[in-house]
Amino acid sequence: MNESVRAELRKELVDLLGESKVLWSKSDLLPYTKDTYRIRFEDDHRYFPDFAVLPETTQEVQGIVRIASRRKTPLIPKGGGSNRTGMLVPIYGGILVDTIKMKRVLEVNKPDLNVTVQPGITLKELDDHLKDYGLWLTQEQGSLKIATVGGAISTSGFSRLHQKYGAIANRVMSLEVVLADGSILRTGPKVLYTSTGYRLHQLFIAAEGTLGIITEATLRVEPLPETSDVVMAFYDDFWKANEAAQRLMASGVVFSGAEAYEGHGLDRLGAPEGKTSLIYVLLHGIRGEVEAEALFVKKLVEETGGFLARHDVAMTFLDVYTEQWCGARALTGFEDVITTYVPMERMREFYDKLWNVIAPKYGIEPLPGEKYSLDVGRYRMAGGRYKLPKGERAWERYQEAVREIAVLATSFGGSIQSCHGVGIQHRENIALEYSDVALDTMRNIKRLFDPDNIMNPGKKLPMKK
Ligand SMILES: Cc1cc2nc3c(=O)[nH]c(=O)nc-3n(C[C@H](O)[C@H](O)[C@H](O)COP(=O)(O)OP(=O)(O)OC[C@H]3O[C@@H](n4cnc5c(N)ncnc54)[C@H](O)[C@@H]3O)c2cc1C
CATH class of the missing domain: 3.30.43.10 (Uridine Diphospho-n-acetylenolpyruvylglucosamine Reductase, domain 2)
Structure with a gap:
């Protein structure tokens, strides 16, 4: 300029x-x-x-x-x-x-279970506000203390309570958006369910700021549950924990969220020697319901050869895990995270190729205890964390590895990003999972909203070859 x-x-x-x-x-x-x-x-x-x-x-x-x-x-x-x-x-x-100064809660509508906010309020600030009304948003992201409502909508944020409560994408009722020409769009009535109109608000979910600036959001909220509980259990290896996860998902029991992963230092949580992996299952609801679900999950743990963690340890672990996730796990700058979706029957093959073929080829190394993880439930996000490569051609090797992981996930019919979006990292890779017609349709939508390409240019969509 x-x-x-x-x-x-x-x-x-x-x-x-x-x-x-x-x-x-x-x-x-x-x-x-x-x-x-x-x-x-x-x-x-x-x-x-x-x-x-x-x-x-x-x-x-x-x-x-x-x-x-x-x-x-x-x-x-x-x-x-x-x-x-x-x-x-x-x-x-x-x-x-x-949007850091746009944090106001504009309305809490308790009878209709919705809230209207400015976009810059963080998920944690919103929950703190809603608590006084006996309500909560349920959007439990690892980044809930820093991620905002506008950012969570624009990235289609993942919530670890998605099995019972869905994620932010399921909570958006209506948006106010300033479009590229300065006009103000209200996407539709403040209702969760209607069959009128095109559902315009859906276009802004995961749009990454490329279609307009969200200035207000009306979101569905939930009554705070009467009680919550957690069942945690240790397993010999990830695949045994995964077996429990698969049985849980097939059982129809209404858990809120669950995760199975290979961890390290599990002895500090009371795991017997040799147990390398765990599963935790979160339950929310009315007392009798949660008690019955906890009993069901404990029986499942017994049947799959798991070792139940002490209840007080599980409860404390969960509080600390949520509170410290941002600080403890975000070694950003030195590591990257895989948040991919692969069909369950191909997950083992995915991990085998990832860690035994791709990782050594490009010199990427899993972080201790971060080799395998599965967010259990409807979204089934399979992930892992690794240190960025060092030395000669480090950047190029990193890019090539990311690309090859993307090719692997999409060759199984999966998706390269469950929740971290495209940005610039996956701008070219998303062509692996969308056809030319689909990509052109997206480009046409972008052009309609933003003919001069001023809204976050160079993100989300691949460059036209
Ligand atoms: C430690 C850690 C843990 C994480 N855990 C999770 C997790 O559990 N689940 C998950 O989904 N993600 C997670 N993430 C990723 C990240 O927190 C999410 O993508 C989050 O939703 C981004 O929100 P933000 O407010 O920080 O957005 P930003 O990073 O500020 O912006 C993200 C995108 O949204 C756009 N945007 C922001 N505000 C607006 C607006 N008002 N109007 C239009 N566009 C807008 C921006 O232009 C940008 O494209 C994690 C990240 C870290 C570092």
Whole structure:
């Protein structure tokens, strides 16, 4: 952007928002150069936005979009910055719209179990607010303290309680969105169920800020459960824990969420020697229901040769696990995470190829105890974590490995990303799971909403060859 255009833009933005809500110095913009995706190592802080702005209202967002739209300047909406695929990297500069000041809860409608909020409120802040009304959102992401409502919708965030409560994609009732020309779209009535109209709000789920800026969301919430419980058990290896997981999923019992994984240091949780893996099953509901479900799961553990963890240990573990997940597991910058979907009958084959063929070929190494994990339930996300390669051609080897993992998952009829979206990391890889016609349809939708391609350009969709 040339200096005279930058000066004009700065004046217009300051006239609209005031000096304190417009950032332009290099030092103020440094935190906006990247998100938790490790871009090419030497490029880490290469991409600066020209401005970052901190609007508080829909009208201010509208004003910003109108200014950008007149000059065809890129706009990048930002929530908590916790995405893992480079969705916020300002590769073409432009105006980064930070929603950190848009945190207001606009309405809590208890009889109809819904809430209307601004997009910048974090999932944790929203739950803290709802608690006073005896309600909760149920969107338990590992990043719930930093991820915002706008970010969770725009990435189709995964919740570990999805089996019983679904995830954010199932909770969006209506959205207010500022479109690329500055007009304000209300996607439909504030209802969860209707058969009228095209379901426009669905287009913004997982849109990664490429179709417009969400300025308000109405979401379905739930009454806080009377009680909750957890059953945790240790197994000799992941595949034995997986057997329990498969039986649980086939049983029809209504658990809220569950995870089976290979862990390390399980002795600290009271696991007998030789047990390398665990499963935990979360239960929420009314007392009698939860007690009956816990009994059912314990019997299943017994039948599959598991070793039940002490109840108090399981309860404490779960609290700590949720509270510390962000800090403890996000070694971002040095590791990457696989969150893929593969059909259950191909999962073993997937992991065999992943760790025995792909990993040694590109020099990627699983983090201790992070080789296998399955989010048990409807979404069945199979994952793992690995250290980024080091040494010669480290970046290229990392990209090649990611690509090969994507090819493997899609060759089984799976998906390369259950919940971390596309961003820049998978921009070219998604062509593996969508046909040309599907991709062209997406491009046409993008063009309809954003003819000048100013909304988070260069993300989500592959470049046209
Ligand atoms: C430790 C850790 C744990 C994680 N655990 C989970 C997990 O359990 N489940 C899961 O799904 N993900 C998880 N993630 C990934 C990440 O937290 C999610 O993708 C999250 O939903 C992103 O929200 P955010 O507010 O941080 O969005 P950001 O990273 O700020 O933005 C993400 C995308 O949303 C767009 N966006 C943000 N706000 C708006 C808006 N108002 N209007 C339009 N577009 C907007 C941005 O442009 C960008 O494309 C985890 C990440 C970390 C670091």
